[in-house]
Amino acid sequence: MLPTHGVGKSSLFITWVELGWDAGVRDTRETSDVFPWNKKPWWSGNKITVHLHSHRCAYCVAVGRVIRYAYLVAATKFKVTDQVFFDITIGDEDVGRIVIGLFGDITPKTVKNFLALTKDGIDGRTYQGTTFHRVIKKFMIQGGDIVGTGSKVGTGSISIYGKYFEDENFEVKHTAPGFLSMANAGKDTNGCQFFITTVATPWLDGHHTVFGKVVEGQDVIHKIEQTPTDPEDRPSKPVIVKSVGIIPTYDPFFVSDEPYE
Structure with missing residues (x-):
């Protein structure tokens, strides 16, 4: 059963992977290593190449010539109460909707401000009509300046609470793209300014308030991310929010912090 509060843990799910092993050693250990694709983990001396898509891991058991690898994931769920859309153009090209x-x-305070703007x-x-004025590949795309114009875009600040408002909380972490x-x-x-992550950015935790996640249009985010930029990270072609709107959300739903949801 999904949590009714804004944040909760879903049930654990388990995946087993069996890998052939050319050494007859038995070993059992816990590990917190990160296993990206085509990288060799702690048993690399035994000529094992692990092919796992998960960025989380829990337990490995080597029995005879087979390694059984189990990883348990408890995805954090976040309740979506409202939705907005941004239709994006890059130069003269319509690239899609986020x-x-x-x-x-x-x-609630941060979301209220965002919905109002x-x-x-x-x-x-x-x-x-605003732009994504700052684009850094494998980091984030930044936009939302409704104040600054021309060379001043990116310096403006305004909100429904005044020029600035306080950090609401840091409950949600920057654990994934989107x-x-x-x-x-x-x-x-x-x-008024915001950014959307294109990778996990944990160094921002505790400094920036996360208040939403992309539910459609991650491909559009990547198109923006791939736009050539100048030395100041400004796109060479304007990335414009052509139109915006609020999508009625009569039935709240949950998204997780999984990177490939």
Whole structure:
């Protein structure tokens, strides 16, 4: 049964992988190593190449000439209370739609501000027509400046609470691509700017408030990420939010922190 609160743990699920082993050694150990594709883990001297897609692991058992590898994953679930869409153009090309699920139970103040800037805005200024002005491959894409223009884009700040508002909490971590988080200039300087991760960025935990996750259009995120940039990380072609809107979410649902959900 899924949790009814904004955050919860789903049930554990287990995957076994059997690997041929050319040494008859028996061993049992726990490990916290990360096993990416085509990398050799701690038993690499025994000519084993592990092919696992999980970035988490728990337990390995070597029996005779076969290694049985089990990994247990307890994915964290986040309740999506609201959804918004951004239709994106790069230069003259329509590249698609990004749909973002917002965590209104976890970060209600931040979500309220984001929804307001999507729908009605401040003095007529909304996210429509803004740009993703900062793009860093294998890190994040940043946008949302409804104040700055021209060379000043990326320096502006405004919110429905004033120029800045405080960090709401750091309950959700930057554990995967696709998380929506507030950009800031330091502690308690949230405004209108935000970024979307393209990889896990754990060094941002405790410094930026995560308040949503991309639920559709991760391919559009990657198209933006691949856009050539200048030395200041500004895209060579303008990445424009052509249109925005709120998608009615009558039945809240859950997303997880799994990177390939």
